[in-house]
Each structure stands twice: as structure tokens, then as C-alpha cells.
Amino acid sequence: MFSKILIANRGEIACRVARTCRRLGVATVAVYSDADADAMHVDLCDEAWRLGPPPARESYLLGDAILEAARRTGAEAIHPGYGFLSENAAFARACADAGVVFIGPTPEAIDAMGSKSESKRLMEKAGVPLVPGYHGADQSLAALRAAADDIGYPVLVKASAGGxxxxxxVVRAADALQAAVEGAKREAANAFGDDLLLVEKYLDAPRHVEIQVFGDTHGHVVHLFERDCSIQRRHQKVIEEAPAPDLPAETRAAMGAAGVAAAQAIGYVGAGTVEFLYQDGGFYFIEMNTRLQVEHPVTELITGQDLVEWQLRVAAGGTLPLAQADLAVTGHAIEARVYAEDPANDFLPSIGRLRHLRPPVEGPHVRVDTGVRQDDRVSMHYDPMIAKLAVWDADRPAALRRLRAALEAYQVVGVTTNLEFLGGVAAHPAFGAGAVGTRFIEAHEADLFPAAVPADDTVLALAALDVLLHRQTQAAAAAARSGDPYSPWHAPSGWRLNDDNYQRMTFLDGEEARAVTVHYRPEGYRLDLPGGSVTARGEIDADGNLVSDIDGFRRRVTVVRHGHDLVILDRGRQHRLTLDDPAARAGERDPGEGGLVAPMPGKVSQVLVEAGQTLEKGAPLMVLEAMKMEHTIAAPTDGTVTAVHFQAGDQVDDGAALLSFETGDTGAP
Incomplete structure (x- = not known):
């Protein structure tokens, strides 16, 4: 076993690797960018080495700087995590040249599986079933168009490198192919430095099922069963589970054997994942990820194995800890990826400080892999994942109950998250029945993206009660500091000379003003709400929670305050209200009025229009790049671009006015 390793990554995976190393007595070295100087993974490791500025190209992707850090700190091996340099064959070779062990497969295996085209040729030779497609070297538009015509629409155009x-x-008609090819090439070149594409038949109702494989340097290869990763947005997984629900036993066995055959075909060493699409009883190879996967915790929970420990032992020259016959599935596990993103806005990333962060309590049934703490910032420079929430129980229904409860308990304020969306998926009857597929979100869009509803009377009562209790605390402190602490003028009870003691509060619920009238009573408060009156009282407990009693119904909620804003967190739901302050509102204006604003911080990668150009609704105007994704700004209506405020390459902030746009008839026929 190694005595010291360097972890060439950040966030939750760096923390995850560091914890296993600590258990095994292996010293760790963290690397970090300037944006991560105070990050959790830096604190968890025994030593830390600065790489450079925040952009990944100037820090986490600098192989030479990472190798220099390993040399200077005496690290014997480098664990790449996932992403960044984890599937970079050149870096793996550079490690070998520097005498440092790369904790992963050989460069040759990375090369073989890093190219989707080459990997499919190898899998075809090994007898692994493939999706019909084109994996050729001719990348001209004519060749890709001919391939798509031959395969038949719809087709999937995707990068050969990366994932x-x-x-x-997805291209559903021939006239959309050129734009799809150009966009895919641009995004692939930016993300992977390789714009080679392949074209495949687009399966309309598949499941995404993958096999965890492991090999050692002594010729042994095993699989650790399958995971279903079908719940996806933007072609990226958000919920994974193991074992896959409702998978026939013979299919499960055949997939496991195919995964092992795929690994053996390239002499695979270390952790890898062989991914398949499954539909109508058949399964088809997609790709092999030559690294540890984000979703590996569900495999660990059902097998009782630590896959990072397996990686370390295999990389140090040891044999696999267990043979295939020794591995077994116990129970069921589900993982939900908690992201700082806005599901209602096409899952765009959300940037900001984590003002309040309270994960569910961990234990035998609940695991939280995270790389952030309260007051950390979600940066535009990296993936916006906050945590991986994984649960385990004896069977799928029990695990699903655990997931629902854990999602309800998870509290994040400061950025928009997908927690409520995940809760909606977990509570959906189709998901409960195991009717999963890669089109699940599309198929149940109406249920998963319900229309926003105004705050009800209970939410308003909770908000008013929280304000009143905090005012009571502040008034008591002020009275204690005064020269006359018993004066009735210090009382927060609304006391008035010869008048009823009441006051009015107004909360802004979005754009709508909601009034609450508070009447002070010896036993608490009478609150006049839009739907009627209630009696309320409460207290703030030692953990800062609001313990309320409203008409005899007691409940405990969390209210996070920031200025006049209140976020009420109650059983997995968030309600945002603002205590109305006319003076504060007087200076507000809409920075985007008359224009189109950036939905997130990022870099302008393309400007597609110029001032004076008339366009129809939906026409692309500008392309933004942030967090490894592209987002196209489109014309909201027919109109004319009156000004363009940024050029390609410019960095823009969230809410920045990108273009000035005047609505009106374009004169198009």
C-alpha cells in the first residue's frame, strides 16, 4: 500500500478519496486553485499545494504542475478522481514517466475507450452488442449526413471523446443536422479538446443501465453488478440506483458478462464502468468510462465494498480483494445528485453563497458525499454539484421511503437547487413503480414542473410569527441596554395608549403583496390572514428552528433570514417571502428592462447577430458558456436587435444586459 498519494481533483470526490485514505493510514496531498483555497477538500488532506487561478485550464488541468506537486511532496501515486485528468491518457503516461503511479487504467486502455469510435470497433470484435451507428474517420458534413440518412432519423450526434x-x-430531421453538428463540434472541442463526432440511432424509450467492472494487474476481472441511471436531464444523470429495478435475471447476467468481456478485451486494470442502453429486452454498448463514476456509492452500499480502497490496492500491485463468486447484492440503494441549479429554468446552474446548509443526518441508511460547507460559494468555474445523497435499505420500497425523507430533511438556502425537483421524482407513482427511462422527465413534465402557487395562510402565519419572535428578542436586548428596561415603550407587543394593540405586515410573494394583521393577545397572537384568522404562538429553539403552534397544530420549521427576505423550509418545500419595506423598494429597477440578460455568469462564446438585425421569435442571438455547458440566448419575440453589449470571449455576470432588443413585426412573410 502507498504511504502518501496526491488527489488531483476537488470537491466531493477529493473529500471521498481523502476519507478512505485516512481510514487506511495513507497520507494525502490536496491540490487547489485560488477559488478553492479554503475548500473542504483542502482541509481534509494532510498537505495542500496551490496550482493557479480559478479556471480549470490554469489549475486542475495542468498536468505538469500536478506532477511537480507530487514530486515536491513525495507522493507515490496520484488519484485523479473523475473529470479533469481522470481519463487523460497523456497524463497517465506522464505519471509513468515521472515514476508516479496513476491510480487508474493503463494509457492504452484510456485511449481505446476514450474514443467512442475506437471503443465500438473493439466491442464489436469482442461480441458486445452495439447500437447501429457511424463511427468513421470521415467527419465531413456530407459523410455525417449520409450516415444519418442511412441509419434513419432520429439520430444522436455526440462527441467521440468525453461524456x-x-x-x-438529438437530431430529428435532416434539415437540423448541420446546426447540430456545428454545435456538438464546438462544445466537444471546448470540453475535451477533440471535436470528432459519431452518429447513432436514437432509441426513443431506453433505460440507461451500466455495469461496474474492476480488473487487476494479475489478469482478474469481476463485475460488481449493475446500476440504473435512467433519470437524466441534459443527458446527465441525476438519480441512480442499484440494482436496476425490474431487470430480468437473464438480462442482468448477460450484461454482467458483457461488461467483463469488454474489460478483458482491453486488459483493463482498476475501476471502470461499461454503459448500456436497454430497451425491449435488448441492450447495447454505449461507452466505457475508464474511471470511478460519480454514482459509485450505490454500488458500495449494496456490496459492502469500498471501491476507492480497491483502487488503491490494485494500483499498488495487489490482487482484487474478492472473486466474482464472493460478491453478492444486499438490499437496494438510490443516489440523488443535489445540484445548485434551477429546474424551472432549463436546469441552468445557480451561483452564490450557501447561506444555510443542513444535510440530513447520516447513518447506516443515509450517506452524504459532499465537498462544501455552509458559507462556501458555488463558483461559475466548476460543476455545481452540492452533494450526492445516497440511501440504502432492505428493498427498493424501503430505500425509496428513506430517499423521500432525506430529501425533505435536506436544507439549502443561498442558491437555487434541484431538491424539490428530486423530491417530485422520488414521490412520483411511476418512479415508485420502477417505470424508469431516459425520457422519464419529459414524459412526466407536467407533474415534475408544477405551476408556482402563492404562499398559503400557513406559510404567511409562519413568516409573521418568525418576524414577531425575532422582534421580541431584539426588543428585549434593547431594553436591557437602556436606562429604563421596564418602560412599556420597549415592549414588542404593539402597546398603544388607549388603543387596540395591533399592527399590519405586508409580505411580497413574488410580485404579489400579501397582508397579515397581527393582534397581540396575552396567550400569543391573533393573525388575520387572507383566508381567515388563526391563533398563533411559538418560540425559536436552540438550533434556530421555529417551533410554532397555530390553532393547536404544532410544527417545527426552519426560517432563514437575510435582510428583509425570509425563506421558510418545511418538509422539503421552500417558500420565499420578503417583508415589504417601501423605502428599500423605491430604488429598485429592472436592469434587464428593454434587453436580454444573462441567465447565469459565464463567458460569451458566440455572438450570432449584430445591431439593426431583424429576427423572428426563437432565433439564436448569443451563446454563453458556463460550468462546462452552452446556453443559447434566443429572441423572445419577433423584433430587432438595437445594440450588442458584449463580444465573444467576454465574461458576463448573472443578470448582465447582453443585447438591447426592440419587439415588433420583422416584416417576414
Whole structure:
């Protein structure tokens, strides 16, 4: 076993590797960019080495700087995590040349499986079933068009290198192919430095099922069963589970054997994942990821194995800890990826500080892999994942109950998250029945993206009660500091001379003003709400939660305050209200009025229009790049571009006015 390793990554995976190393007595070295100087993974490791500025190209992708850090710190091996340099064959070779062990497969295996085209040729030779497609070297538009015509629409155009849904486009008709090819090539070149594409038949109702494989340097290869990763947005997984629900036993066995055959075909060493599409009883090879996968915790939970420990032992020259016959599935596990993103806005990333962060309590049934803490910032420079929430129980229904409860308990304020969306998926009857597929979100869009509803009377009562209790605390402190602490003028009870003691509060729920009238009573408060009156009282407990009693119904909620804003967190739901302050509102204006604003911080990668150009609704105007994704700004209506405020390469902030746009008839026929 190694005595010291360097972890060439950040965030939750760097923390995950560091914890196993600590358990095994292996010293760790963290690397970090300036944006991560105070990050959790830096604190968890025994030593830390600065790489450079925040952009990954100037820090985490600098192989030479990472190797220099390993040399200077005496690290014997480098664990690449996933992403960044984890599937970079050149870096793996550079490690070998420097006398440092790369904790992963050989460069030859990375090369073989890093190219989707080459990997499919190898898999075809090994007898692994493939999706019909074109994997040729001729990348001209004519060749790709001929291939698509031959395969038959719809087709999937995707990058040969990399993964994660980047450089991937669904093309449903021939006239859309050129734009899809150009966009996929641009995104692939930016994400992977390789714009080679392949074209495949687009399966309309598949499941995404993958096999965890492991090999050692002594010729042994095993699989650790399958995971279903069908719940996806933007072609990226958000919920994974193991074992796959409702998979026939013979298919499960055949997939496992195919995964092992795929690994053996390239002499695979270390952790890898062989990914398949499954539909109508058949399964087809997609690709092999030559690294540890994000979703590996569900495999660990059902097998009782630590896959990072396996990686370390195999990389140090040891044999696999267990043979195939010794591996077995126990129970069921589900993982949900908690992201700082806005599901209602096409899952665009959300940037900001984590003002309040309270994960569910961990234990035998609940695991939280994270790389952030309260007050950390979600940066535009990296993936916006906050955590991986994984649960385990004896069977799928029990695990699903655990997931629902854990999602309800997870609290994040400061950025928009997908927690409520994940809760909606977990609570959906179709998901409960195991009717999963890669089109699940599309098929149940109406259920998973319900229309926003105004705050009800209970939410308003909770908000008013929280304000009143905090005012009571502040008034008591002020009275204690005064020269006359018993004066009735210090009382927060609304006391008035010869008048009823009441006051009015107004909360802004979005654009709508909601009034609450508070009447002070000896036993608490009478609150006049839009739907009627209630009696309320409460207290703030030692953990800062609001313990309320409203008409005899007691409940405990969390209210996070920032200025006049209140976020009420109650059983997995968030309600945002603002205590109305006319003076504060007087200076507000809409920075985007008359224009189109950036939905997120990022870099302008393309400007597609110029001032004076008339366009129809939906026409692309500008392309933004942030967090490894492209987002196209489109014309909201027919109109004319009156000004363009940024050029390609410019960095823009969230809410920045990108273009000025005047609505009106374009004169198009």
C-alpha cells in the first residue's frame, strides 16, 4: 500500500478519496486553485499545494504542475478522481514517466475507450452488442449526413471523446443536422479538446443501465453488478440506483458478462464502468468510462465494498480483494445528485453563497458525499454539484421511503437547487413503480414542473410569527441596554395608549403583496390572514428552528433570514417571502428592462447577430458558456436587435444586459 498519494481533483470526490485514505493510514496531498483555497477538500488532506487561478485550464488541468506537486511532496501515486485528468491518457503516461503511479487504467486502455469510435470497433470484435451507428474517420458534413440518412432519423450526434452529455445533440430531421453538428463540434472541442463526432440511432424509450467492472494487474476481472441511471436531464444523470429495478435475471447476467468481456478485451486494470442502453429486452454498448463514476456509492452500499480502497490496492500491485463468486447484492440503494441549479429554468446552474446548509443526518441508511460547507460559494468555474445523497435499505420500497425523507430533511438556502425537483421524482407513482427511462422527465413534465402557487395562510402565519419572535428578542436586548428596561415603550407587543394593540405586515410573494394583521393577545397572537384568522404562538429553539403552534397544530420549521427576505423550509418545500419595506423598494429597477440578460455568469462564446438585425421569435442571438455547458440566448419575440453589449470571449455576470432588443413585426412573410 502507498504511504502518501496526491488527489488531483476537488470537491466531493477529493473529500471521498481523502476519507478512505485516512481510514487506511495513507497520507494525502490536496491540490487547489485560488477559488478553492479554503475548500473542504483542502482541509481534509494532510498537505495542500496551490496550482493557479480559478479556471480549470490554469489549475486542475495542468498536468505538469500536478506532477511537480507530487514530486515536491513525495507522493507515490496520484488519484485523479473523475473529470479533469481522470481519463487523460497523456497524463497517465506522464505519471509513468515521472515514476508516479496513476491510480487508474493503463494509457492504452484510456485511449481505446476514450474514443467512442475506437471503443465500438473493439466491442464489436469482442461480441458486445452495439447500437447501429457511424463511427468513421470521415467527419465531413456530407459523410455525417449520409450516415444519418442511412441509419434513419432520429439520430444522436455526440462527441467521440468525453461524456456527461457534452457535445451531444438529438437530431430529428435532416434539415437540423448541420446546426447540430456545428454545435456538438464546438462544445466537444471546448470540453475535451477533440471535436470528432459519431452518429447513432436514437432509441426513443431506453433505460440507461451500466455495469461496474474492476480488473487487476494479475489478469482478474469481476463485475460488481449493475446500476440504473435512467433519470437524466441534459443527458446527465441525476438519480441512480442499484440494482436496476425490474431487470430480468437473464438480462442482468448477460450484461454482467458483457461488461467483463469488454474489460478483458482491453486488459483493463482498476475501476471502470461499461454503459448500456436497454430497451425491449435488448441492450447495447454505449461507452466505457475508464474511471470511478460519480454514482459509485450505490454500488458500495449494496456490496459492502469500498471501491476507492480497491483502487488503491490494485494500483499498488495487489490482487482484487474478492472473486466474482464472493460478491453478492444486499438490499437496494438510490443516489440523488443535489445540484445548485434551477429546474424551472432549463436546469441552468445557480451561483452564490450557501447561506444555510443542513444535510440530513447520516447513518447506516443515509450517506452524504459532499465537498462544501455552509458559507462556501458555488463558483461559475466548476460543476455545481452540492452533494450526492445516497440511501440504502432492505428493498427498493424501503430505500425509496428513506430517499423521500432525506430529501425533505435536506436544507439549502443561498442558491437555487434541484431538491424539490428530486423530491417530485422520488414521490412520483411511476418512479415508485420502477417505470424508469431516459425520457422519464419529459414524459412526466407536467407533474415534475408544477405551476408556482402563492404562499398559503400557513406559510404567511409562519413568516409573521418568525418576524414577531425575532422582534421580541431584539426588543428585549434593547431594553436591557437602556436606562429604563421596564418602560412599556420597549415592549414588542404593539402597546398603544388607549388603543387596540395591533399592527399590519405586508409580505411580497413574488410580485404579489400579501397582508397579515397581527393582534397581540396575552396567550400569543391573533393573525388575520387572507383566508381567515388563526391563533398563533411559538418560540425559536436552540438550533434556530421555529417551533410554532397555530390553532393547536404544532410544527417545527426552519426560517432563514437575510435582510428583509425570509425563506421558510418545511418538509422539503421552500417558500420565499420578503417583508415589504417601501423605502428599500423605491430604488429598485429592472436592469434587464428593454434587453436580454444573462441567465447565469459565464463567458460569451458566440455572438450570432449584430445591431439593426431583424429576427423572428426563437432565433439564436448569443451563446454563453458556463460550468462546462452552452446556453443559447434566443429572441423572445419577433423584433430587432438595437445594440450588442458584449463580444465573444467576454465574461458576463448573472443578470448582465447582453443585447438591447426592440419587439415588433420583422416584416417576414
Amino acid at each position: 456527461g452529455g457534452k457535445g451531444m445533440r
